[in-house]
Amino acid sequence: MKTLTFTMKSSRAVTAAVGRNMSGIPALFPALFAAADKICLVTDGGAPKSLKARALALFPPGRTGHYFYELPPSEKAKTLEQAGKLCAFLFTKGFSRNSLLIAAGGGAATDLTGFAASIYMRGIRWISVPTTFLAQIDAGLGGKTAVNLSGAKNIAGTFHQPALVVCDTAFLDSLPHAELRAGAGELAKYAMIGPGRLRRTIERDLAKTLAGDRAALTACVTACAAFKLRTTARDERDETGLREALNFGHTAGHAFEAMAAGRLAHGAAVARGLRFALLVSARTGRLAAGAFDKLNALITALRLPPPPAIRWNFGKFMALVSKDKKARGAENRFILITAPGRLAAAENIKPAVLKQAFHGALK
Numbered sequence: 356m357k358t359l360t361f362t363m364k365s366s367r368a369v370t371a372a373v374g375r376n377m378s379g380i381p382a383l384f385p386a387l388f389a390a391a392d393k394i395c396l397v398t399d400g401g402a403p404k405s406l407k408a409r410a411l412a413l414f415p416p417g418r419t420g421h422y423f424y425e426l427p428p429s430e431k432a433k434t435l436e437q438a439g440k441l442c443a444f445l446f447t448k449g450f451s452r453n454s455l456l457i458a459a460g461g462g463a464a465t466d467l468t469g470f471a472a473s474i475y476m477r478g479i480r481w482i483s484v485p486t487t488f489l490a491q492i493d494a495g496l497g498g499k500t501a502v503n504l505s506g507a508k509n510i511a512g513t514f515h516q517p518a519l520v521v522c523d524t525a526f527l528d529s530l531p532h533a534e535l536r537a538g539a540g541e542l543a544k545y546a547m548i549g550p551g552r553l554r555r556t557i558e559r560d561l562a563k564t565l566a567g568d569r570a571a572l573t574a575c576v577t578a579c580a581a582f583k584l585r586t587t588a589r590d591e592r593d594e595t596g597l598r599e600a601l602n603f604g605h606t607a608g609h610a611f612e613a614m615a616a617g618r619l620a621h622g623a624a625v626a627r628g629l630r631f632a633l634l635v636s637a638r639t640g641r642l643a644a645g646a647f648d649k650l651n652a653l654i655t656a657l658r659l660p661p662p663p664a665i666r667w668n669f670g671k672f673m674a675l676v677s678k679d680k681k682a683r684g685a686e687n688r689f690i691l692i693t694a695p696g697r698l699a700a701a702e703n704i705k706p707a708v709l710k711q712a713f714h715g716a717l718k
Contacts, residue, residue: 356383359581361588363498363516371496371520371584373577375569378412380521387480387518391455393420395445397468399460399486401428403529406486410459413484413521422448426460430617432467433502435511441471455518456481462494462621466509469500473515483517486526488538488572489622492545492579496520497587497601506616507678508609514592522580524573535565536657540604540626543653545579547629548600550696553582561656600698602681603690604629607716610675611662618663627662627716630654634712635704636691646694662717669710676709 356374363369372380381388388394396414398407407423424444426432445454458468458481465483472481485495501512527535542564546557556578563571583601590598608628612619633651636642642650673687682688685702687709692698 357577359577359584361584363588363591365591367516369498369516369518369520369584369588371522371580373522373524373573373580375523375573376525377521377523379415380413380519381415381417384519387482388417388419388455390453391419391480393422393448393450393454394457395422395424395448395450395454396457396459397424397426397441397464399428399432399464400425402460402486405529406459406526409486409523409526410457410484413523414457420448426464426467429461429463430503430621432463435502435504437467438471438474438502441467442475445471445475450475450479452476452479454479457484458482459484459486460490461485461487462490465490465495466499466501466512469498469515469517470502470511470513473500473513478515480518481515483520485520485522488527488530488535488576489541491522491524491527491576492538493541493583493601494621495522496580496583498591499593506613507675508613510680516591520580522576524569524576527567527572528569530567532565532567533660534620534622535567536659537620537622537626539565539657540608540622540624540629540654540659542575542579543626543657544601544603544629545582546653547650547692547695548603548698549582553578554695558653561653565657596700599681599690599700603692603698604632606676606679606681606689607631607672607713609679610672611716613675614667614671615663615665618665623659626654626657626659631712631716632689632691634715635689635701635708636693638708638711639691639701639704641691641693641699641701643694650692650695667713667717669713672713673706673709
């Protein structure tokens, strides 16, 4: 097990434990659990039964009151209604400001549980236990919590750092290779936006990771978690623009995901959002042809399945993009790339350029 600790600008320390087949987390972090009067393990209802067994190995019930709560599968959990139901359950069971929530699941489960933890009694402590590849390298880290509104991603949310993040790559053993490929969309993002050392680690281990190699998966999770937490520590509340680089590919990706209405996985949508951003960067003269080819090859290496056969309407895409929370009042706003590790925001890009990239990303 490797422990990563970073101090946020708020002076609050955030710790991540990364490893394989970990157990007995309460004994490793006794102060956190000793203060809890009640504990609730929140799980993803669509996850395999093995998830709960692995989660219980990490957090065996002790003397403290231990409760279980199951969310609806995947994005169905990310609504204000579901957050209210979880808060009502906690209130009924007598949870206080000294209680502790543990979220074990994909990004939807950690988002919803973190959001509920942030609003229940104006904030209680929570632990993020991401169990998918995408969540372990991105969604389960960073302290952004949110629910969806009217089909748009993450519109209602808070910043509420978990007291602890536990990334146990043993959770990934049961994932099909198709899900690893989809989750690796975020991995490709880190190779594009991160420093040379991170990029080289990902490029070296990408093929092995997609094949489910355990050592490669653990190496990538550790490297990406460290980079995201380091970035978050420097711009915790997304105020200086530094953290905005983590959104590369996500404006278009979230729009693709919303348009597909559940038929396109988040990771695959982000991968296509990355290609969109690369195409826009190249066609606006920001990214040289050679650099485009090198970065685009990372997406090609993911061997994504074709997009679902639906009516991909550019007008609807533009409507979603204009409502994205990162638009900041502009007609459109995207994070673009000028070279590996160098990004910049651009606003009000001509629709003709965006339309070309829209169709190019969906090929």
